[in-house]
Amino acid sequence: MAPKAQSVGIKPTAKAFKNKSKPTDVRLSNIQAAKAVSDAIRTSLGPRGMDKMIQAGNGEVSITNDGATILKQMNVLHPAAKMLVELSRAQDVAAGDGTTSVVVIAGALLEACEKLLQKGLHPTAISDSFQRCSNKAVEILKQMSTPIELNDRETLIKSASTSLNSKVVSQQSSLLAPIAVDAVLKVTDPSKEGSVDLKNIKVISSLGGTVEDTELVDGLVFTCRSAGSNAPKRIEKAKIGLIQFCISAPKTDMDHNVIVSDYAAMDRVLKEERSYILNIVKQIKKSGCNVLLVQKSILRDAVSDLAQHFLDKIKCLVVKDVEREDIEFVCKTLHCRPIASLDHFTAENLSSAELVEEVASGTNKFVKITGIQNMGRTVSIICRGSNKLVLEEAARSLHDALCVVRCLVKLRAQIVGGGAPEIEMALQLAALAQTVEGVDAYCFRAFADALEVIPSTLAENAGLNPIATVTELRNRHAQGEKTAGINVRKGAITDIYAENVVQPLLVSISSITLATETIRSILKIDDIVNTFS
Secondary structure, three states, X not given: OOOOOOOOOOOOOOOOOOOOHHHHHHHXXXXXXXXXXXXXXXXXXXXXXXXXXXXXXXXXEEEEOOHHHHHHHOOOOOHHHHHHHHHHHHHHHHOOOOHHHHHHHHHHXXXXXXXXXXXXXXXXHHHHHHHHHHHHHHHHHHHHOXXXXXXXXXXXXXXXXXXXXXOOOHHHHHHHHHHHHHHHHHHOOOOOOOOOOHHHEEEEEEEEOOHHHOEEEOEEEEOOOXXXXXXXOEEEEEEEEEEOOOEOOOOOOOOOOOOOOOHHHHHHHHHHHHHHHHHHHHHHHHHOOOEEEEEOOOOOOOEOHHHHHXXXXXXXXXXXXXXXXXXXXXXXXXXXOOEOOHHHXXXXXXEEEEEEEEEEEOOEEEEEEEEEOOOOOOEEEEEEEOOHHHHHHHHHHHHHHHHHHHHHHHOOEEEEOOOHHHHHHHHHHHHHHOOOOOHHHHHHHHHHHHHOHHHHHHHHHOOOOHHHHHHHHHHHHXXXXXXXXXXXXXXXXXXXXXXXXXXXXXXXXXXXXXXXXXXXXXXXXXXXXXXOO
């Protein structure tokens, strides 16, 4: 039997417990979750991209290929994956278009990060290098861009058409693009350079008809029909008053019941009510008002039946229940102030318009006001569709087109599409990677390769061979053809500028910078801590 070893009295040194594997696992988990979100919407990129059918919990179904809409309605649980949903939303706010491509780029960059981390590179080093890559990519984009003028309507329409070509309503892009351009140019204030408030463009969805029936109204449109059966339906040389008080019998401040015991008292109450309403109607007639817009009241009827009867007699067209949130838009359009009391209902507080009429549109009836004097910088668009799904998608597509034109007003430069800018950035960054040293060389090369995901996905979604297409595209760009891109209609590499496939520079810059920022945030996370709410 072996002798027992004597224990030597060595004092153990205190070592802090360091689990190196946990941060790596957390990063890997975050990257995998975010990549899953990116892969889910990758197939809906480009003009030949697929649509997604979204089924909500209440059974509502919508069909779209707009990245922001898909991600907004997707039930995402992982916190890192939620960051990509927020990224898409940020791109929607900043540019309004490119919401799918920004998530696809982010997914490709995450894949590049994963490979770099496996090589043993430190996350902070990768993060800093990617920021330098992003700055350089933005410089390359600016060199590629061509400046435009706002009075060049045709160029603006080309950019809006490119945005609409990847939507369900791509067949109607020739109609919707000019509407979007005219609407944005109408609300653009020349004194405020580069600022467009899309709240000044009111898009009204009306079921019935087809998308071709969509129209731009240089005036004001109310979705409700005019009140009163005997009231006039068409008024020329209209005097319009916007009131915030009710034309009905007043109620007590608190819940009180008035008990009327005999007919004489009842007659007196009715007589008083009649004279009260008659006094208001006389004041309206005296001011010369013949179109009355009444704000919606939550306490009682804005216009009682008796008041409606008197207003019909004085030939006054009444639009009831104007929503509170629409009041600001109405005031801006009519260039008037809302009248809060009867004392202020005078002729100088009214606004004038050439024509107010009730028009039928599909199954609905609208009140349309045109030829407004001193009209504010606002415009209305009536969007039509044969069914709810098409109508919703048409409204979303129109919003994207409006955002594209807004981008061109903010930053007056455009760039070619069809994967051309991404390949150009990839080539120049790869060339730059040869000149730098250390970690930067690896990161620049990985960033350049990741950008090729856009042309590769465009080719894949169009049914082309992605490897052959991207190789040929890279070759054409290496020969100096900076405007060569993937023409998905012809299934070949062509001069994409000649095909009028252009997009705002702001969309491309925004997608690169926002995607890089998100990737840097995900890389910096090394632990997930749950807290008690």
